[in-house]
Amino acid sequence: MAAPIDPDFRARLAALNEKFAATVPGTLDKIRAALAACVAGGELPSQDALHQLHEVLHGVAGSAGTFGFMVFGQESRRIEQMVRGVLTTQTGWAPVVPEVEKLLHWAAQDAKASHYD
Template sequence: MNASTDPDFRARLAALNAKFAATVPGTMDKIAQALAACRDSDVGAAPSAAALHQLHELLHGVAGSAGTFGFATLGQEARRIEQQVRTVMKEGADWEPIPAQVERLLAWAARDASAAEYD
């Protein structure tokens, strides 16, 4: 019997998926807090390196794990935004469009983080 048809394996995987799902709201709250810290800089100024790093790390964590636990679209969108934040950090790219994208991700995840469609 291979792992995909083993009932014990499927039960363990379902339990891991449920455990990950339970962490999503808290993780989204942490991302919202990191976004708020990025916005704490002076009007028109780029966020501090520390605030950007925190936002990047949180998005990176979601991007790396969400797909494994059945949240493929969440992972893809987190990866897309994470890469933009990394470009801001490394190349000084424009920060201005990123907060709206993070807010959209947070609102979408609050509705249904496991949805296949990102709207």
């Protein structure tokens, strides 16, 4: 087997994974706050509130998998796409709320879990 070019690669990757893990509670707070802003908007949230929710979910979707939080990233991507649909069509908001709440509950238990239920 060939020796790695950078012998410290795994140690640095583990450190980055730990750093990402430390940001998860704050990220969940951002998702929670964005959802609250959306819900406060009534039946259909404002575009600004929806953009905020979309942005935070998009950030998780784009980075979580890189740091070993595959399912968290996948589910965030799925819900991000639901929010994008609401932004585009101005319909379909109602099912988004329970999906975000489920994600928040699940991730608060173990955002690195390999099963989503």
